[in-house]
Amino acid sequence: MKKKHRILIINPKADATAIALYENEVPIFEQSIIQEDTKGYSAVSLQAPARTKKILDFLLSEGINLSKINAVAGRGGLLKPIKGGTYMVNDEMLEDLRAGERGEHASNLGGIIAADIASGLNIPAFIVDPVVVDELDDVARISGYPLISRKSVFHALNHKACGRRAAMELGKRYEDCHFIVAHLGDGITIGAHKQGKVIDVNNGLNGEGPFSPERAGSLPHGDLIDLCYSGKYSYKEMKEQLLYHAGISGYLNKNDLTQLEEGMKDGSEQDELIFRALAYQVAKEIGSASTVLSGQIDAIILTGVMAYSHLLVDEIVKRTNWIADVFTYPGENDMQSLANGCLRVLRGEEQAKEYTHKVGKQESELYG
């Protein structure tokens, strides 16, 4: 009989903490705990004690036996660039998460809260595939302009979880497969997974790749520079424009794929054009990733919330199915991915990695 591992998952958001309790791969429950008092803190990490108390009080009030929990997994935060995998939360990681030097973000609380809870329960705390996972090939870091290096910032947790899931369905090890994973969420990141490593991926947050519901994606830089220096926009305005008022939102003032589909049903030609352009750009980026993997690809994986759209998936598949079979795993499944990462370590299928200040390559070292 399989040993039962009970795992508490902590996924902090800006004004709530999503938690889940898993028994092996099965969720016992999921709950979002609203955190009203997030404003009065000078640093995000200072919210940890209040959030921890609220989580534990909730679990106790529901009658959950805390001592039955075997491990706590938190959403990884903005750490130094590291390889993918499951990391034990240690003092050095906590130091970096608390300092928030690489940015203040609610996900920094994941590791801190997990460690707080786990230490009281004499159990380990982990983080799994944080957004800072960096496995880029050296050749992929070259941007074409020496002052700018390409960075690896993407939805690593979902990318890796989908890669592992597809490998399992193919009856192979993730470390033996070549995949192209397209995460189609608020931002779009398309990564080339080579033998368990994401050797190239577009930086969806900072303007690479296809446009998405609210972001611009790659733009001709000459025109962009002209726009920036036109005197019409401040730095902040330009940033906000490209991150929140571009893409579908910029063209059609709609920030949702469903609205776009409704517009198409009503016969809007403009909506249809933008929809086709979105599928076209995603397919183009997938095509580009296929060359990264020299055409040896086990599968293309479409994931993220936009993968729920049959129309979009069909449109992308039409253009890409000559490359490889397409697997669709809609949604983000953060909690399940965190639980799976933790289970691999608890079952001894994978060794937990240790985060040290040396492990995280210095930015200068990585980006020239």
Place this chain on the structure above:
Amino acid sequence: MDLSYQSIEQSIFQELKEAVILIDKHGKIVCYNQQAKVVAQSQHSRELSMHAHILDVFPKSELMRVLQTKKAEIRKLFRLNDTLSVHVSRFPLLDNAGELLGAAAIIQQDGASAENNWQIDEYIQEGMQTVLQNTSQAFVILNEHGFTILQNPAHEKFLLTLQKDSAAEAVWKQKLEEVCKKTLQTRRMVEEKIRGESMEGSVKCLPNLIDGVLKGCILFIDHNMEQAELRKKLEQSRRIIRALETQSRFKDFTINSARMKMAVQQGKIAADMDYPVFLRGAAGTGKKMLANAIHNDGKRRYQAFTVVDCLKDEGKLADYLGRMSSKDISSHPQGTVYFKNITALPLNQQMQLHQIALNSQGNAAVYRLIVSSDVNVETAMIEGAFQKELYYDLLQTSIHMPALKERKEDIAPLVEEWIQIGNEEYGSCITSIDPAAMEVLQNFPYNNNFKELRASLEHSLAKLDRGTTTLSVSHLAFFANAKNNQEESNPDTGDKPLSELVEEYEKVIIKKTMAELDGNKTLTAKKLGLSVRNLYYKLEKYQLN
């Protein structure tokens, strides 16, 4: 016509209490008196004036109908405005030849004729009736003797909900009687609030006075009985979850008996202190449950509760004793560490535990220590098998857990509670227990106390036929079997339970094997398939040393 007579007539016309309006055959006003002006003003419409059309001044006037029907209408109700209706008589004005000249309206304005709309409008009356029937506020009309005359469905529902909670029923009934009596005596409104453990509400009682005569009273009741019932059900569900999760709280104990109440009370005191706790009592009396409650209701509730069985967990025992006695605080386990079967500890480890107990005393920053034993520690100490120092450490907060036979009044509620949990776990649907079955359960000579009772009930529930809702004696197969086995295997065993007989048999076997091997304990343990530690424990238990 005589002018003076005409002016007198005019004066009388103007001073009439009734409002009078005359219209010509086209509907234009040709004559009205002073009172008619007042009526028009109260209608908040256009000012009354000569030659204005009647419908412009009174948009809902029905006087035009009389022009068509030429029939008088006596004392008809007319809605003057949103709140008031008046009586109107309408007459056609005809000449001698019967030709229509116009029509007159006489509006009676005195108090007796004017009525509030709600009294006369049927649809409003019906509306009010619907509101009263469907409002969540319960009300009841009582006569002067306190007997119910009329009640709304919310009140009926309230009474039904009360029937399910006898404690709340008693409180509410007493309060309602008091309030009612007070109102009837004082003829004044009385308002009171009710606060209880699971209920909250208020009651307002108004005297029903008709022409100054007391005809009874009306009670308005605001209550949270439904919410309280839902909260109770939620707490029951959580209690079941806690039981399945083995996550105990003090409120989960059934404490009708004085002895158990005492034990739980002592546990509550211990939970707030940072001293080692010693739980004593026979097997199955709930020592672990109380240890768990001390942890969960104490300040270490966010930390781990670790159980170390001194009889079975040799590796874990050494590890925890090592970590707890370490000078490196970072290696200390967090939370509560519960050592059960403490008398099975070898003497050297008892000394180690003594040091641990000393270090943790009064120290809120480190782990809490709870130990338990189901054998007599004093006897072990006299025989030199238990360290005096440790004994005195533990004596300070020692809690005795009573056996089930010492707390018989707790058995019925325990059975009911465990049947509820068993229903969840085994998919059975027992809703009642046959009194004869309950009697058997209450008088059974339990050897392993609550543990045995629970196991027996679970055994019975697991084997129930589908659809059985009442647990009867025939379902208590475990008890019947135990009894039969006793009778078959040893007719002379009297009332001794199976577990006691097993122990007696075990004692004989150990004694015999020891004798065969010249008292060599290592060889005896090996032959019997026991660990040496376990053998020592059993020797001590059966006093074979």
